[in-house]
Amino acid sequence: MEVINMPPIEFKCLEAQQPIGTVYIGVMDHEDLYFISYADVRRLELGQDNREVEDYIGIQRQLNTKREKDIGKYVNLVDATFPNSIILSVSSKDAEYDEEKQMMTIKYKDDVAKVLDGQHRIAGLKHYKKDDEKFQVIVSIYIDMDIEDQAIVFATINKEQKNVSNSHVQDLFAFAKDRSPQKTVHNIARALSQKEESPFFRKIKILGTANRKETETITQDTFAKNLLKYISSDPQSDRDFYKRNKDNPSNKLDLVEGKELQKLFLRNIFINDVKDIEIAQIIYNYFYVVDEKWPNAWRVIQANMILNKSTGFIALMRFFKNAYLSFDRIGDVITKEEFKTIFDKITLEESDFNKEKYVPGSTGIGDLYKDLLGQSGLD
Template identity: 65%
Template structure:
């Protein structure tokens, strides 16, 4: 690719750091410049005989995940979007010129001169950044210059071997510290409240932070609970959170939903109108109170072969919850069906406590689907 005549070199603040593997340069670069000069050397598995260099065949980056790129593209437009970690690049000294006197790095505005060792999804997601009001999005980059292919592979392998995913339940729990309203915070607050309230059908059953403190009781992860609940509140919880954060302190509210959308998101209008979340928590309480009284042994006691009070049973029950609620609400999506009304929904269901075993309902999506279908078929909903 030829240099673009009408674009000057990119010059950005940079510091030199020395490590056992060699020197590296840590700088700050505008997102659009970064996107233009970088490329991902995606691993190729096929063989060829066209005399290309070895690195043409041995890339060290994973394939780009379109869904992840789309998700990050949405995220970068949130009011509090941030990439606090460095994007790691490998460049030739032909293109990367560090000036120790001014602590700046100069690179030509040229396509595909910086190989991405880590951060390709962040860069791809930044293509969707809406530069409204001239807002900036600068990225931290770590640049290795003239790094051997073997060392590039070591850096890539080290990053992906050593990094540990953050527990989704921990992420859910951290929303408790948020000041503004969001579906995530609602889900967290309700999970915490039902888990801590004596007499609740979820009393000490939820693994807060995803870690069981008492293996004899805690059978549902906070992440599973919150995700299942949010599914009836929002299609785009991050977008809703962004709305509340941007409009903190104002009287603005999200628009209410109606029709088919209101049926699919049957808790959404309550979430928008009732900012205390008490009504949603009461509905969940009443529904699972009915579950715990219909199948007291299967819900309250834990065994290796039992599935009702674990993710398989809980997810199936949450899927059936939509049909039970809409049947009882009869068009009134601000209704709070009583425990007795939810119990009446289960009257026709012939499943007994002993039926909720791993042989009949295999743990995982197939077992969840089968239990959901059985609940619907036997209830007539």
């Protein structure tokens, strides 16, 4: 549908020559970009002469609504940014470039710019709520690009992209100046992995350290996300809160209570800024007892044993919630002696923590958690 009497969009553009041809690099307001762009979603049409190549129309993937929602939330954070360009293909019938003025003019229509890369970012920008602030987006525009080149650009971008490991993302929070749940769990992981008497000494794969140890069987990401879930249900929003209020330290997140406190039982300790060390102490005490009860299964690296690997650690962190809450003293540091009263009831032997009994993955995690729960009497 063409919008009547709407002037075309004009914006500054630089012209770049590349082997594939000319590309125009400019900056657009997000509202204009959202309106004129469309994604040519790849779909299969059957029953048309059975011509396989021609039957595949379009090159984009289906829009992931969860990803759109996540990006929609992200764009409203205080430090939201899209440093990479959205890639568009536009017909010369709908666009004109003034080389002397370095200005691009595009018709204000809702279907003139095909998205080759960035459809989820554009969809997320639909949820941008700050009417008083601009969100401008870098765009790379190809004019009259044929369908083959469009497909090649799309395929190349998505083939060459490499995901950053989650552990690396966690490690980057060390550089954050402002408080956040992510930084707290990162600091706890580092502290516990470096303390010689800690049950996690040289057991967590901390990025940025040389001389990897064979004893490091738990990734930083696995440790962080299994602790983070007891501190925050929305770490990004919490981080955004602290960043916005860094000049007003008296502003605090709201304490949780009731059912929410049962789920986020470490959150109120976290909200009290000076008590991160208490969260670390609770984890230390809990796993000190694990180490004491099953020293060989926890310390010794054996190919067939799972307690000191992801399967065992995640199951123990699930059981940690039941163990901590059983004392009905949310906010307190539960001592090693108190945690020991729970583990003394568990009859599992060190030899039980093998891959045959507890298959690596979600099944083994669930089975071990149920056994810990049942034998402790906390179910």
